[in-house]
Structures are given as structure tokens and as C-alpha cells.
Amino acid sequence: MASITFYGAARTVTGSKYLLEAGGSRVLIDCGMFQGLKRLRQMNWAGTPFEASEVDAVLLTHAHLDHVGYLPRVVKEGYHGPVYCTGATAQLAELIMLDSAKIQEYDAKYANKKGYSKHKPALPLYEGRDVLETVKLIEERSRGKWHNAAGPIWFRYQDAGHLLGSSSIEVEIREAKTTRLLFSGDVGRYDGPLYHDPQPAVECDYLVCESTYGNREHPEGDxxxxxxxxxxxxxxxxxxxxxxxxxxxxxxxxxxxxxxxxxxxxxxxxxxxxxxxxxxxxxxxxxxxxxxxxxxxxxxxxxxxxxxxxxxxxxxxxxxxxxxxxxxxxxxxxxxxxxxxxxxxxxxxxxxxxxxxxxxxxxxxxxxxxxxxxxxxxxxxxxxxxxxxxxxxxxxxVPGLSGHADRSGLLQWSGAIKTAPKRTFLTHGEPDSMDAFAATLNSDRGWDVACPEIGERCELD
Structure with a gap:
């Protein structure tokens, strides 16, 4: 039976990692770094919660650090499969990962010089050379076309309107019956400067949706x-x-x-x-x-x-x-x-x-x-x-520059789904925002909504 395990962005806004398993294949959607509070940052050092070498493919929604920043660590630990993303995401991800490695190397060097780290010696999570190895694995894929990720798992990118190259991902598990999932990535703002409006959500059996602004509205005005x-x-x-x-x-x-x-x-x-x-x-x-x-x-x-x-x-x-x-x-x-x-x-x-x-x-x-x-x-x-x-x-x-859809925007985007998904998983939000948006989807639409914990595995029937 197919399943999805939430290894990040569960009950928090950072560290996006979702492992999809079907037909003997394992595909990781996003591979982000935990940021923010110390207890979250320490999770980057807790060890990769899955065997990196056993993952068949990685799909990236966009290039922000909390969606790609842990990828060089996974490569360092033995991942050697393809990393799929749009062309713009490929270029931005390389830039952001190299900058992350540079900062980590500097911080480790400084900690060793000052002697304040409990680790002897202090080490970076990964180095620039790990990023260069990661970049070799990146394969660009265009939006709007179906591509095979691994085994029965296929995917198609749609513009998410959040950042240059950002995408939502439609996934189909093509076995005796086809199961469709939709991963929102970070949904962009409608009428936001520079980016296209996010393409509407599509019909799906399971929806994994961000909820960063699930309980807030952006300021009104131009x-x-x-x-x-x-x-x-x-x-x-x-x-x-x-x-x-x-x-x-x-x-x-x-x-x-x-x-x-x-x-x-x-x-x-x-x-x-x-x-x-x-x-x-x-x-x-x-x-x-x-x-x-x-x-x-x-x-x-x-x-x-x-x-x-x-x-x-x-x-x-x-x-x-x-x-x-x-x-x-x-x-x-x-x-x-x-x-x-x-x-x-x-x-x-x-x-x-x-x-x-x-x-x-x-x-x-x-x-x-x-x-x-x-x-x-x-x-x-x-x-x-x-x-x-x-x-x-x-x-x-200057208020209103956030690149995330607010509560109304998330409702507009997901409102294109006319038949309720079997289950909607809310991720990438603080608990109060996530819970409020879950309550709205449940009361206004009658949707079955779950807010999984980190490490929670859910079967897809």
C-alpha cells in the first residue's frame, strides 16, 4: 500500500520533507532545512530519518532554503538519484545551497577558533563540495508535462506563483488504479508583483497544502x-x-x-x-x-x-x-x-x-x-x-510584500477542487495558523483534514 511520511514542515513552517512510497519506489518531495528556533535547528543534526541511499528520486517545489537546504546533507549521506525541478529552481537552488554551505563553514571555523562549541571540532552540516555534488544530480523538467519519477510514481509541475521557478506538484501513482496527490508547495499571492497568479489546484485524492497564513489576511490596499x-x-x-x-x-x-x-x-x-x-x-x-x-x-x-x-x-x-x-x-x-x-x-x-x-x-x-x-x-x-x-x-x-497566499488566497486556490479529497494534510504552518485553517476547511467544506506530526506515516488507500 502507498504511504506518505512527514519528516518536516509538520506542525511547523520549516524543514519541508515528505517521503512518498509506492510500488517499491521511494520519492522525496522537497528536502528542506529546519530554521528558526534552536529546537528546530537542532533537528538538522538529529540524523536523516530515512536511509538516503534508498530514495529513488527527489522532487523540488522551489529553491527556498527550508525546501532545499538539507539536500546536500542527504547527498553527503549517500543519495545518488536524480533531483527534479524547473530550470529556474535549479539555478536558484545552487546559489542558495552554496551560500548556506559558506555560512556553515564560516560558523564552524569561528566556533573552533573561539572554542564555544561542545563539538570538538565543530563541523558544518555540509560543505561547498557537497553542494557541487548535489548540483550534478539536478535534472530540469518543464511545467505542464508528465514525467516519471520512479516506478509507478509520475509527476507534473504547475506554476505556484511564489518565487521564480516555484511549482505545485501533481503526483500520480499509476498502479492497478491511479491515485492522485497534489503538493501545494508554497502558494503565491494573487495579483502579487512580478509573479504570475498561482495556477488553480486540481482534483486529487489527497492534498498536501501549506498553511503559513491560514489564519491571517494581508493588508488591504494597492x-x-x-x-x-x-x-x-x-x-x-x-x-x-x-x-x-x-x-x-x-x-x-x-x-x-x-x-x-x-x-x-x-x-x-x-x-x-x-x-x-x-x-x-x-x-x-x-x-x-x-x-x-x-x-x-x-x-x-x-x-x-x-x-x-x-x-x-x-x-x-x-x-x-x-x-x-x-x-x-x-x-x-x-x-x-x-x-x-x-x-x-x-x-x-x-x-x-x-x-x-x-x-x-x-x-x-x-x-x-x-x-x-x-x-x-x-x-x-x-x-x-x-x-x-x-x-x-x-x-x-511597506506592508503586504509577503510571497505567501493569505487565508483568502489559500481558500481561493484550493477552492478549484470541486470534489473533496479523501484527506487533506496541512503542513508548513505554525500550529495556530494550521489549526485555524483546518477548522475552516472542515466546517465550510466538510473536508477531512489532518495536521500530521513530524515522523507521522499515513497510508493512502
Missing amino acids: LLESLREVMKRSLARGGAVLMASFAVGRSQQFIYLLQLLKCDPSLPDFPIYLDSPMACHANDIYAAHLEDHDLSEGELCGDRPVLGGPAVHLCRSADESKALNHVKGPAVIISSSGMMTAGRILHHLKHRLPDPATTIVLGGYMAEGTRGRSIEDGSKTVRIHGQDITNRAAIEK
Whole structure:
């Protein structure tokens, strides 16, 4: 009998791993790293809960670390089969996994130098060479066509509208009877900037659906108009506009939206500086896959490129980053990290926070305890590199940039399924969000909904 085991993203939002078994074949859907709380991060070191060498194939929904970040570890432990994904996901996954390995190697080296690790010596979860071995296994597959994964297990990708290359996965187990599963991946937002709307969910016997925003709605209002008002105030101050951003996805959305605003004659012209080697690399990948974007708003700009062009300066080297200290406003500097915990953004904050002409634009959630949350809360001093930096900058917020569908979006996406699945499994959400969405599906649609625990195995009849 076919079965699915939930080895990650169960009662939590991270570490997506689902092992599907049928007809003697074993296929892993996503292979993500646990992130966030210490108890979750420690699960990355608890040992792979299945025999890596016995898995026949891996299917990836998209390239975010919590969906691909554990894959090099599985390869290191003996996995040698194919890794299937879209072409854009293949390129982004390589970039993200290499960055993850670099950070782990640095952290292990630093821990050994300072002697604070209980492990002697401290080791990374995997290294760059493990990523390179992983990349050799990647095989690109197009959307909209059926492909064989292993044995009786077939799959087809559909656009999830969440990140460049992101997909939901239809899976068919073709035995005496055909059993169809649908894995949502991360469902994107409707009418979100840069990405197409997610393709509707399809009829299925079993649904595995994310529930990140299962109990929340995104703020109402037009995102571009919100940013327009923020930029009017920011540019009027005459200083630099600092945007802390995640390197992959959010940075490209910022560039797209800012390019649209540059077409507005009521705004003064301004240059855009993207200051992050990883974000610059991701920008190159985005520019190479324009067919995967919804650039309909960009039609207002005529022939002006919306993801690049002479107004967008890509700062890859440290010297190019340092030179931004001499840039006078008005100008926009997009830099990482997203919550201002590390990276080049810290140098810009240190240099420009004391200037009241500076504007800090918060474009996403700032977790408690991060430097971004301190700035959001109006702290008059910000500690950077051991120094307390006076904060006189203006703080602006642009809500609604999340790449996940909210509660209404998830209901809209799954509402395309007219016949109730035999069972719906909710994953990739905090317990309160997951439980609330489960209650909605059960009460409003009469669906049989389960919220599996990590390690729970469920048979598919």
C-alpha cells in the first residue's frame, strides 16, 4: 500500500520533507532545512530519518532554503538519484545551497577558533563540495508535462506563483488504479508583483497544502501605491533610502516596483543600488527567465527594462559597496540581510542612521530580537559592530510584500477542487495558523483534514 511520511514542515513552517512510497519506489518531495528556533535547528543534526541511499528520486517545489537546504546533507549521506525541478529552481537552488554551505563553514571555523562549541571540532552540516555534488544530480523538467519519477510514481509541475521557478506538484501513482496527490508547495499571492497568479489546484485524492497564513489576511490596499507614498516622503528628505531585503525574491520585487515608480513624472529621478553579491547573482537569474514573470505593470514604462537597465547599479565587490558611502541622496540602496542581522546593510546603517535625511524602509516582518525589530520599535540607538549608533533616520513601512497566499488566497486556490479529497494534510504552518485553517476547511467544506506530526506515516488507500 502507498504511504506518505512527514519528516518536516509538520506542525511547523520549516524543514519541508515528505517521503512518498509506492510500488517499491521511494520519492522525496522537497528536502528542506529546519530554521528558526534552536529546537528546530537542532533537528538538522538529529540524523536523516530515512536511509538516503534508498530514495529513488527527489522532487523540488522551489529553491527556498527550508525546501532545499538539507539536500546536500542527504547527498553527503549517500543519495545518488536524480533531483527534479524547473530550470529556474535549479539555478536558484545552487546559489542558495552554496551560500548556506559558506555560512556553515564560516560558523564552524569561528566556533573552533573561539572554542564555544561542545563539538570538538565543530563541523558544518555540509560543505561547498557537497553542494557541487548535489548540483550534478539536478535534472530540469518543464511545467505542464508528465514525467516519471520512479516506478509507478509520475509527476507534473504547475506554476505556484511564489518565487521564480516555484511549482505545485501533481503526483500520480499509476498502479492497478491511479491515485492522485497534489503538493501545494508554497502558494503565491494573487495579483502579487512580478509573479504570475498561482495556477488553480486540481482534483486529487489527497492534498498536501501549506498553511503559513491560514489564519491571517494581508493588508488591504494597492502595494505599488503604498510604496509610491513612502517614496514621495523619502525622496523629499533628500537622503539615502535604505531597504534591507532578502537577496532572492524580495530584492527583485523591490527593483521591479521601484522601476515602475521611476516612470512616474511626479517623482524625482533616483538611482537604485543593489548591494549584495548574492542578490546580484539572483538578479542575473531573474533577468534570464523573463518568461516566468508577470511584467504586465511594466507595460506602462514602454521600452524601459524593469529588472535592470542603466538606473540599476549592481554592487558585487566590497570596494563597490564601500563607494556607496559617498553617494548623495536622493538614492535607493537595497542590501541584505532582510532583518538587518548581518551583511552589508549593517555598514550602511552605521554610516547613515545618524543623518535625519536618511529613510529606512521596512519591507517585511522583523522578528523579535533582531536589529530590524529594534529599529521598527523606534530605538534611538542601534548597536552595530559593538558600537551604539544614534538613530535619527525616518522609518517607513511597506506592508503586504509577503510571497505567501493569505487565508483568502489559500481558500481561493484550493477552492478549484470541486470534489473533496479523501484527506487533506496541512503542513508548513505554525500550529495556530494550521489549526485555524483546518477548522475552516472542515466546517465550510466538510473536508477531512489532518495536521500530521513530524515522523507521522499515513497510508493512502
